Amino acid sequence: MSTINTVTEQLTRAGQAIEHDSFAIIDREAAPHGYSAGQWPIVRRLIHANADFEFNGLTDFHPQAVEAGVQTVLRGGTRVIADVEMICVGLSAPRLAHFGMRTYQFISDADVIEAARTEDTTRAVQAMRKAHRMGLLDGAIIGIGNAPTALIEVVRLIRDAGARPALVLGMPVGFVSAAEAKALLAEVQTVPWIVIRGRKGGSTLVVAALHALLALAEARQRGDRATP
Known part of the structure; x- marks a missing residue:
């Protein structure tokens, strides 16, 4: 049986070879790690996205994170709620379509901007509140790559408003509250x-993590026994 995913891989043989060779180099050059067989493909793709081996160690997982992510993708029709449009644009449309997934982001909506001005908060906070009011957070995958305040608000909605996303990818980059927001989520x-602990992160890493989960889900769909 082929080990190539037909949907979540590069579309040409040459592209597949380059990507697989890159992953092999990462496997070879990475320092020893304690990640599981399901976690490492995600960490490896984060490294691949930025050529930064520090993600081997900075990336931390809730014990049920990988399985929850894969099962949520396989369920079909899963919503991806992003803090910024860059994540939605960066995700592969054919890969999302294969699993019937749809992306949402509200950062530039007029009502979000107005609420942020009125309440003296950030647009990112109001965007997460809007998603919650619309009933979109429960069962969704939330990806935060840009705005620490969005992640802080997601944690508040989980704790105080009963929001129950299927998985939260907390990867905001920055110097103000980024590390603190991620530490809060990890509790x-x-x-x-x-x-991703500390200051490093970004929308490209949320996209990379989601693509890794889609690849794991497709391998599970194919009946690949090696997947977690």
Whole structure:
């Protein structure tokens, strides 16, 4: 049986070879790690996205994160709620379509901007509140790559408003509250999460993590016994 995913891989043989060779180099050059067989493909793709081996160690997982992510993708029709449009644009449309997934982001909506001005908060906070009011957070995969305030608000909604996303990818980049927001998420027990500790992160890493989960889900769909 082929080990190539037909949907979540590069579309040409040459592209597949380059990507697989890159992963092999990462496997060879990475320092020893304690990640599981399901976690390492996600960490490896984070490294691949930025050529930064520090993600081997900075990436932390809730014990149920990988399985929750794969099962949520396989369920079909899963919503991806992003803090910024860059994540939605960066995700592969054919890969999302294969699993019937749809992306949402509200950062530039007029009502979000107005609420942020009125309440003297950030647009990112109001965007997460809007998603919650619309009933979109429960069962969704939330990807935060840009705005620490969005992640802080997601944690508040989980703790105080009963929001129950299927998985939170907490990867905001920055110098103000980024590390603190991710540490706050890592204290959550009721919802699975994947975080990049410290200041590093970014929308490209959320996209990379999601693509890794889609690849794991497709391998599971194919009946690949090697997947977690």
